[in-house]
Amino acid sequence: MNINRINLFSEDNCVKEGFKLEGQTLCPFNDNLRYSIFPGENLIVIQMNQIFALLEGRSQLDIPITAASWIVTSTRDGFQMKPSDGGFQKDQHAVEHAFSGDHLKIRRKMNANVEGEMGFTITNLSGNKSERIARPQYGIYTDKLLTDFILPFLELHYKS
Secondary structure (H helix, E strand, O other): OOOOOOOOOOHHHHHHOOOOOOEEEEEOOEEEEEEEEEEOOOEEEEEEEEOOOOOOOEEEEEEEHHHHHHHHHHHHHHHOOOHHHOOOOOOOOEEEEEEOOEEEEEEEEOOOOOOOOOEEEEEEOOOOOOOOOOOOEEEEEEHHHHHHHHHHHHHHHOOO
């Protein structure tokens, strides 16, 4: 079973491919957006779905399990800490690393889908290889969504 690159935009597809829903939350600033986490054997899938919309909007970010602790460390200890406390330098706005054949980038955002709310864009530059044209996958997450939902999940399940 190749679970490294699949389109999982329904729970049925997730179950068929060996994924199960581990957590869901509404966006803290928009009740119309729901975030879901589906861990698999080698991959963590984070989805964003619009709940009430004429045209359903979805996005999916595939993260190799081997990148989980790097995401936690880079966001919490790197970007969210002051340089004097061991965080990244003030002018550093992005970090990149390759994991299990996937090239990931985390970029600090001043407006993360909500004006005035800081957050992050996490991008899998390797893209979704199941699509005809491989293009990068990304998710934009506010500090609150990342700190309250995504990072605790990654820390709990994927400590290094």
